[in-house]
Amino acid sequence: MGKKAHTRHVPKQQTKHRAAHNLTFGNELETQIDILLKLTTQTPNANVNKEFEAVKEIYAVLDKIRILENNIDSKYFRDDRSRLDVAILERFGTWLKEFGAKFEGTAIKEFDGYDLGLKAEVDIPVESLIIAVPRKLMLTVEAAKKSGLGHLIENDKIMQNMPNVALTIYLLFEKFSPDSFWEPYFNILPQNYSTVLYFNLEDLELLTGSPTFKSVLNQIKHISRQYAYFHKMISTAQDSACEVLRKRFTFKEYCWAVSTIMTRQNTIPSEDGKERVNALIPLWDMCNHTNGSISTDYNPELDRCECLAIKNFKAGDQLFIFYGPRTNADLFVHNGFVYEENEFDFYPLTLGVSQSDVLRDKRLEILGKLNIDLSVPFKLTKNSPPIDGDLLAFLRIFNMNEEQLNHWLSGDRCNDLTYSECALETVLEKKTWMFLQMRMKLLLSSYKTTLDEDLGMISNKNSCNKNLIIRLKVTEKRILYCVLEYAEQCLKQFI
Structure with a gap:
């Protein structure tokens, strides 16, 4: 006769205490989720420093959420090794x-x-x-729609319109499901990534001066909002898929799933060949x-x-x-690495014409004739030359006086401004290169450290995140120095 199962008697009073504790835990977590949702739906600030302050508030809430979710989380993460x-x-x-x-x-x-x-x-x-x-071996959005998650996808506008998000939730659904077909695959995936979702505030501070800083803050804010949205949906929806998800859905797990998708997804033809679908x-x-x-x-x-x-x-x-063909900023934000030999890297330079410029309309008219869109950043590279014809034309137009603007408006050869060989007045050309030189120096001064200091800071003693950020800034500064040197070489002809 087999042994009877040993059942421990729990007094009714103790059961009541546990129920009260669980209710308090749930209420506190939901309160923090509501605060997070409110913070992440605020209008982004154009000033990157003020946006960083907003992200600091988000991090303070996320810290509380992590503590509340720690007991849920810790049981499911093994040693990454x-x-x-x-x-x-x-x-x-x-x-x-x-x-x-x-x-x-x-x-x-x-x-x-x-x-x-x-x-x-x-x-x-x-x-x-x-x-x-x-x-058969791939996790695809099509497979997600045919799975137990299909009903949820069909009724959620975010997952309908953002296939990468649908694939993220499907990844968690399969990971949390017992006996998933993809378990051997899940077991070889990293448990942590070097994406920006794993950066702390000290890491983020190192990005000061980088044009990538705002993209990083936007990404953190965006993913935090997604988490809050799906947490509320999963915790309340009467759906069998939500029952699987809600027991283990945490911010830590969501960051892991998002990072897995960002760093590994591709697109393949749909089964009927009519469109492309996201897939791992x-x-x-x-x-x-x-x-x-x-x-x-x-x-x-x-x-x-x-x-x-x-x-x-x-x-x-x-x-x-x-x-x-992706920039290092893109690889940094979405893949968690920087490729220093990247042949497709560029520094995005945003320039415009001030509203207070009395010659604004004339400058914009010439730029319009050249189809130069100021809403799109110019690309600085380490190529030879490091600036393209559109940027060269803008610099020239930006530094023209009224007489020079009238001259180019009256003719039909505006396209000549995109060529370095274009014959222009010495004073205008000198102003053009001096403007570019000063802009490069200004951008370099916006960083808290110099290129040499950055190179000296890379160390095995640093965290992976810190070294990654330093390497990104090194690639950015090398491009800026390349353009600065080019501008200074062009200025030498006027000495």
Whole structure:
């Protein structure tokens, strides 16, 4: 005869105390959620320093929410190093092969400075197939709509209009569901990321002066608002999917899911081929980034994503792919890394014509003829030359007097202003380059540290986040110095 289960008797009074505690906990959490929702729906401030003050208020509320959710959270996060366990990696590989993935001659390895990546175990020629992942293995928005989450997506406008958000909630739904098909994949995903959602206030302070600072603050505010919105929906909706989600839905989990989607998502053709849908592609998403060209495509006949080698790889090399032409600011905010050799990086320079400028209308008229849109920042690069024709034309037009403006308005050769060879008065050209020189010095002075100081601050003793921020500022300042040097070289002809 088997042993009886030992049941501990809980006095009625103790049960009442627990119920009261749970009610108090729930009420306090809901109060903080309401405050968070109010703070994150306020109109953004154009002044980045004032917007930072607003984010500090948001962080104070999030700190309280984290404490309240800590007991929910802590039970489900394992040691991040455990994902490197041989058994977990082998199970992931077996799962991939069982459902049709192809990755012969490669292995998942840890690389210094890259976390996990793919290693070539044999020589791999350029343009040869290195990875093939069938649709069955992918988490897609289409799969989400067919799952137990489908009813929620169908009735929620945010998830309908933002497929990346729908995929984020689906990722959590599957992670929280018992016996998920994707459990082997979840087990090899990081438990923490280097995205801006993991920055503390001290980290954010380091971004002062960077044009990326405002984007970072906007991202934090935006995701915090999403969390508050979905928390309220999940905690109140009478839906079976919400029952799965509400037991474990926390800010920590939402940040993890958002970061997973931001750093790993791609788009693939829908099942009917009529549109593209967001997807997580296991294994493919373990390839790290380098300069090159897109080498991934979808094979409709075999219904799978295929990735080709972008160059010849030797046995022992890490396999890289090209994520696309993205700036370091974009990679920093959405992927949590900076690529210092980025061929597509640029510094966004915002310029305009003052409302108080008595010659404003004439300047704007010439700019209009050149189709120069001042709502779009100009791009500063490390190329030669580091400024393009549109910026050159703007600088010239901005520094013209009324007589010069009338001259260019009366003719039909405004396009000549975009060329460095355009013959202009010496005084105007000198003013143009002096303006650019002073603007670069002003932008460099807006940072709290110099380039040399930044380079000296990068250290293994720093947090990953701190080094990442410093590296971003280094790439920005190098572009500014490149443009400054160019302006000073152009000025030398007038000495």
